Amino acid sequence: MSTISALRPRRSLPVTFGVAAVLGTSLVLPGLASAAPVLAYGPYTCAQNFVWREAFDGDTVCVSPGERDTARAENGQASARRSPTGGAYGPDTCLQGFVWREARPTDHVCVDPSRRDRAVAQNSEGASHLVDATQLPAGKVATRSELIAGGGRIYLDGGKGLTPGGRVEFYAAGVNGTAVRPLGTRTADGKGELPRENTALAQVRCELKRDETATIVVLDVRTGVATTAGTSYAYSC
Incomplete structure (x- = not known):
């Protein structure tokens, strides 16, 4: 053998x-592989009932529409949640009780700590909310x-x-x-x-x-x- x-x-x-x-x-x-369907928004097209988070330009993590609205609201409140006098982290220092959201390492929007945890969870869940991850x-x-x-x-x-x-x-x-x-x-x-x-x-x-x-x-x-x-x-x- x-x-x-x-x-x-x-x-x-x-x-x-x-x-x-x-x-x-x-x-x-x-000759064995079949043609993949064309996705409306490219490889990061979200499954039904999910949309891009858009916490920052180019953010294509798929979340619920409500979570996208929350991210937009957090962006709108960003300046009000930063220390006006700066601090240990320079001009991006958050007011007491807030932390950087960190939807990506450079995301310094100040949010409640629970929202930072949620951003990490959204990142982890994103691949499961795509129409076709094979693309x-x-x-x-x-x-x-x-x-x-x-x-x-x-x-x-x-x-x-x-x-x-x-x-x-x-x-x-x-x-x-x-x-x-x-x-x-x-x-x-x-x-x-x-x-x-x-x-x-x-x-x-x-x-x-x-x-x-x-x-x-x-x-x-x-x-x-x-x-x-x-x-x-x-x-x-």
Whole structure:
């Protein structure tokens, strides 16, 4: 028995698929992928009943309309909640009882502490409120996959361009529905980078047809920006 045949899961996979599993690479099979639907507002188009938060220019985190209205109101009250005499954080110092909202690291709008916590939660929830997370643009994080009997393992292959010291969440999109599935979390180092790992980020069971792939989504929680880290056959049977 060849080495490739011995390592290949018993899923009636073509030989080329087994090679991809052994080498930890993803194969793109020509003629199998169907055209993705055109989204009205690009890859960050929100699902029904959600809208862009617009806490700052370019903020495309998807939230409820009420949360967008709250963010606008907070922006309108920003100057009234800053200390007129400055302080420890210069002209952006908040009045007592208020903190920076931090919908992104440079967001210094002063809000109630509970609203800062909510902004972080909104960032974390954003990927699950998109119409189609498989259409997100590629980022600077990579993953690789390994097939095992009944499923596969997904590994982090390194990354950069993230918020230094920030939480990074990983999801799978395009697995039998529109909802994204959590895979795990990591913390970027002081340079905003992630190392290549040999410990699996996640182990999943197969659910897709063998010629279909899942898209790996990477969410930088400090900014709310979601991108992709390639595709994976780990869910393919």
